[in-house]
Amino acid sequence: MKLGIISDSPLLTTGFGVEAYQVASALAEAGHDVVCFGLKGRAGDKADGIFRVWNVDPASRWDLLLKRFFRQEQPEKLIILIDLFNLREIITYCQAAAWSGTTILYLTPDGLPAYDVYIDLLRQVDHCVVTTKTCKQYLSSCDIPVWGIAPPGVDAELFKPLPYRNQLRQAAGLADRFVVGVFGRNCERKQQPRVLQALANLADPEVVVYFHCQKRGYWHLDELAHELGVADQVIFAELKSELQGIAYIGCSLVNANNRPNRSALQMPPGYGYIERINCCDLIINATHCGDFEHIIIEAQACGVPLAHTHDGGIMTEAVGNGGLLLRSLDVSWGRIGQRIYLVDPQAIAEAIRSVKQDPALRQQLQQCGLDNVKQYRWSHLRETMVQLVETPA
Secondary structure (H helix, E strand, O other): OEEEEEEEOOOOOOHHHHHHHHHHHHHHHOOOEEEEEEEOOOOOOOOOOOOEEEEEOOOOOHHHHHHHHHHHHOOOEEEEEEOHHHHHHHHHHHHHOOOOOEEEEEEOOOOOOOOHHHHHHHHHOOEEEEOOHHHHHHHHHOOOOOOEEOOOOOOOOOOOOOOOHHHHHHHOOOOOOEEEEEEOOOOHHHOOHHHHHHHHHHOOOOEEEEEEOOOEOOOEHHHHHHHHOOHHHEEEOOOOOOOOOOOOOOOOOOOHHHOOOOOOOOOOOOOOHHHHHHOOOEEEEOOOOOOOOHHHHHHHHOOOOEEEEOOOOHHHHHHOOOOEEEOEEEEEEOOOOOEEEEEOHHHHHHHHHHHHHOHHHHHHHHHHHHHHHOOOOHHHHHHHHHHHHOOOO
16 A cells, blocks of 8 residues: 655654654555655655655745645555644645545644644544543543554663663763753753753752753753853753754763863763663653653663653653652643643752652662553554554545
């Protein structure tokens, strides 16, 4: 069967990109002809041959390119992996391109509830798959049928506690520091400055924060760190692109005696994504809204304690018993009508202090996280999408 996929390019390291790769590869391995309309794709990026990708520069007239995609590729079914806000634009462009085939949606709404205008979009798709029971229950209350629940997964062969973690920290000059990791793109939703505020509130020189993002994006994090007086306790990743990311596993250990700049805190450029997670004592994700944040299960799989926004919904369900839940200073509304939870910086400071000072709590969070993540394997999403595609209309 010829299948089209619209999502972030499966060659990217965004959440949608990683999920699209899993779906596209599973369908291709099941014998289907798969072609992806890869949003944010970069010219020259090539798939590994099992499926094809149209790289779509978001600055282009991709509405016109989508018409050509449908005309040239002629898929029998279409799979969309997207959030509710951007679904509106995609549905509009699909209609303008005269798409009339079966449409399957893998939905990550980025928070609940949602305005009627966004919920009504779901009545225009044939099948909807969501990531959590929380989301399914909400959509059911809106009379939106959900075909299945299939959360993202994590590869336990890659994401795991590394036996040489102490050597990694020693080589990075972090052996005597308490390292807080913040993994996520520099965007408004991720709320990184609240971690900087917490760091300033702590006034503990042993604590450093590693931001796995570009220092300047929505936030000028380097300037904010300087303003708050914590610039000497902050490490920034040197990423060429937040969309392209870095390798999962890098060139591993760096000689502690030959670090390029021994006076500056840094994460060695040779370290891969999983090695950087393993360098952390605590990972904090203070995003004000979201769906199934991948860093939740990536941190848990690596045996790193987690502290996360308490949204009482999708994100809290994903954390399970494997993390500290951070209270909000205020609850407001986002652009689709979802509740946004503005985490109290003092709650972040308390979480850092508790994990730093209480070895028993650290061990408990590590074990609960490892237990929680056992239920999240990519095989479930892959099998769900293959089964759905192959179900007669």
